[in-house]
Amino acid sequence: MITAAGTGSGIDVESIITQLMEIESAPQVALEAEREELGVELSAYGSIRSALTELNSISTTLGDRTTFGPFVATTSDEEVMTATANGTASAEAHDIEVLSLATAHRLASGPVASADANVDAGTYSFTASGESFSFDLASGSSLTDLRDAINDSEDNPGVVASILNVADGSRLVLTALNTGVENTITVNPPGTALLSGFTEMSAAADAQLIVDGFDVSSASNTVTDVIQGITLELADVGEASLSTARDSESLGESLDALVANYNTLRSGLDGLSTGTLQGDSLPRDIESRLRSLFSQPITLSDGTEASALDLGLTFDRFGVLSIDQTRMSEAQDTDLERFVDAFSQTDTGFAARLGDVVDAFTEAEGIIDGREESITSRQGRIDDRIDLFEYRLGLVETRYRNQFTAMDTAIALLNSSSSQLFGALQG
Numbered sequence: 001m002i003t004a005a006g007t008g009s010g011i012d013v014e015s016i017i018t019q020l021m022e023i024e025s026a027p028q029v030a031l032e033a034e035r036e037e038l039g040v041e042l043s044a045y046g047s048i049r050s051a052l053t054e055l056n057s058i059s060t061t062l063g064d065r066t067t068f069g070p071f072v073a074t075t076s077d078e079e080v081m082t083a084t085a086n087g088t089a090s091a092e093a094h095d096i097e098v099l100s101l102a103t104a105h106r107l108a109s110g111p112v113a114s115a116d117a118n119v120d121a122g123t124y125s126f127t128a129s130g131e132s133f134s135f136d137l138a139s140g141s142s143l144t145d146l147r148d149a150i151n152d153s154e155d156n157p158g159v160v161a162s163i164l165n166v167a168d169g170s171r172l173v174l175t176a177l178n179t180g181v182e183n184t185i186t187v188n189p190p191g192t193a194l195l196s197g198f199t200e201m202s203a204a205a206d207a208q209l210i211v212d213g214f215d216v217s218s219a220s221n222t223v224t225d226v227i228q229g230i231t232l233e234l235a236d237v238g239e240a241s242l243s244t245a246r247d248s249e250s251l252g253e254s255l256d257a258l259v260a261n262y263n264t265l266r267s268g269l270d271g272l273s274t275g276t277l278q279g280d281s282l283p284r285d286i287e288s289r290l291r292s293l294f295s296q297p298i299t300l301s302d303g304t305e306a307s308a309l310d311l312g313l314t315f316d317r318f319g320v321l322s323i324d325q326t327r328m329s330e331a332q333d334t335d336l337e338r339f340v341d342a343f344s345q346t347d348t349g350f351a352a353r354l355g356d357v358v359d360a361f362t363e364a365e366g367i368i369d370g371r372e373e374s375i376t377s378r379q380g381r382i383d384d385r386i387d388l389f390e391y392r393l394g395l396v397e398t399r400y401r402n403q404f405t406a407m408d409t410a411i412a413l414l415n416s417s418s419s420q421l422f423g424a425l426q427g
Helices: 013-024 026-062 143-152 248-273 282-293 325-334 336-344 350-362 367-426
Strands: 071-075 081-085 092-100 106-108 122-128 131-137 159-166 169-176 186-188 199-202 207-211 214-218 230-234 238-246 313-315 321-323
Touching (some): 013 026, 013 367, 026 248, 026 350, 081 238, 143 169, 230 238, 248 321, 282 350, 336 350
Antiparallel strands (some): 071 081, 071 238, 081 230, 106 169, 106 199, 122 131, 159 169, 313 321
């Protein structure tokens, strides 16, 4: 009985079958190579999308006046006050004198023997920040229990209770969480044994200051509503000047990031144009549309026009973007707000236009999406063809093995008959 192809005939049938199957599978190998090439092409589109997204993140920074050269506030004496600017600040200067700081109201009870001493039972009521809260304290409750009940009350608008153990005993101290007269604490105890002895340790007071000759009162030492876009942190009594100006260093860093990201994208597009995406117009289209933005005039709020190239950005003959520091410095020194406006103007500024171009390529159902969907569809069709080939190859190999097995059996029978005949003739 033949148990393996070639056993009966002595022919290396396995080798023959292997070679035949290599020939039969050539179309499948070609399909797999085509699919791999499509995968490389798909990866190339992904790298373009990623580089465009990086560039778009820079355009978001350039388009936001709070992040593109934001205003920075400084004071002449930080021991008197510090200042921070937000997105609504502008270039300005002010003279400020702090007359007094805002303070928090603080009360202290009369002394009891210890924190474990009993206090009056009943309903306790407190008012702070114009809001009242109350709770019932059970008989046998201690000073510690009263402190915890105050601090744990869900309705407490801003009263912090603590216990001081001092020479004459333990005292309950109530401190307003917030400064200012409006946060004065009032106490209505149920009895007289303990809390009738409350004394004021620190009066509630508003901060008093003079800004450019005008009297200002603030419940907090954090003053946010006097100078638009500026937050003052009062630290001590005294005089200090305040000034705000755009952060030119941050502005320069944002433009450097634009240049770096653009050149990274351009270099990648050039490489793909001569490599993976050779013959595809997409890389050239992207670079052409982006580069044209730099020369397009932008109509500014003062009625004048300026392009990114006018403001100091420049290209060399190879298409590499850089900054002409002399021209850029001149543009900024002439009118810094106009310079910032050219980049950050809503809808029509350079950043907005850059974002629109990038979105056209990267958004859902955009240009790159279309390319990727086409490749994915082609890969799916190839996968279907590969699956069909694999099924057919299995049938072909089975047919070859059956044929060679039959041949092997026939040769074995012939060999057997030949041996018998030879033996008979010899006899």
